[in-house]
């Protein structure tokens with residue numbers, strides 16, 4: 001491990017300089033805490049397609065893809081860039097409702113199965129925060145049932161029990177809500193009821209115990225907080241059946257799965273339609289946006305004339321983000337076999353990675369949905385189904401793999417459960433380079449095993 005860190009430091013002297021200077025006044029030297037990793041992050045000079053270049057001139061094949069939004073790659077699709085350029089000349093922000101909302105909403109309604117009514121925010125975090133408050137305003141109840149290990153952004157309406165310390169998280173049968181940062185209070189966390197991903201029995205029991213106080217069930221169609229853990233057969237259907245039977249709104253947070261796993265997102269892929277859904281990342285075409293959509297009767301609480309939940313914000317529905325969103329959705333609609341190509345390319349890459357790891361006798365579990373996947377280093381390649389399974393991942397192996405890939409020109413997520421994303425810009429050349437880097441990284445893992 002130390003040799004990998006030393007090699008990284010040798011290759012990134014300008015990044016190190018920047019990091020040391022920035023850290024003096026920008027704590028941690030990064031704008032978003034998940035971009036930080038040990039010993040320090042590299043700093044970017046430029047990006048294009050599937051590649052990024054750091055300030056030291058190193059080139060990396062990028063699988064982080066800005067943490068999800070870049071479905072077509074960096075500086076793509078060109079149509080979004082051209083549309084944004086035109087809109088920059090027309091006006092960056094109006095603060096007055098614009099006609100652009102009509103065309104953007106009509107694209108959202110066309111592609112998102114549950115989108116009968118639509119509201120906008122600026123980020124995924126904001127969209128989920130509003131969705132939770134909307135459900136509370138609609139039901140006049142407080143409590144939210146969510147799944148341990150599911151991430152829904154950083155608001156106190158959702159950043160609960162994402163990565164709880166197991167000593168505070170209660171027993172498996174009776175999981176406790178735990179705030180994920182010091183600024184979220186115990187009182188805020190106490191509004192959450194926690195269940196386990198992929199455990200229909202547990203969900204049914206906890207749901208029935210609390211159904212009379214629930215404002216909503218909040219879930220991602222695929223648990224991306226755990227990497228990329230899809231629902232087991234029937235799990236989402238159980239959630240939908242129970243919530244429908246008892247009239248509790250079901251919120252699908254599609255900030256990451258939206259337009260990543262298919263043209264109709266997670267809800268279309270699994271055929272489970274929520275009452276409210278949130279979007280961010282890809283839907284913004286690279287610009288910041290949040291979308292809350294769903295049943296008209298529920299979203300009516302946001303109608304300023306009669307509503308009880310204001311959705312507001314200086315930058316909300318700014319024309320640049322609206323134009324980028326509209327154009328991105330048009331591009332997704334236009335490219336007929338986009339998702340088939342992404343699926344095929346990702347399957348090929350994942351197969352190649354699997355073959356290499358097996359050849360080097362490395363224990364791993366790999367989970368993929370469309371163009372996102374996660375490699376878990378678990379003993380005997382044990383399957384990961386829920387948050388508590390992730391606690392058994394070998395963190396040292398993860399770190400060695402990450403650093404060895406980085407030193408060989410591949411940037412995968414520095415976060416243990418961060419996911420790999422392919423974009424339409426990843427060509428066979430980049431996939432080939434990636435497999436060559438995986439060969440070397442797998443050798444480092446083997447060395448670790450025999451050390």
Ligand SMILES: Cc1ncc(COP(=O)(O)O)c(C=O)c1O
Nearest residue numbers: 123124125151152153255256280
């Ligand atoms: C499922 C999910 N919800 C919400 C968010 C928060 O979105 P944002 O980073 O745009 O605030 C994320 C971000 O990764 C996410 O993965």
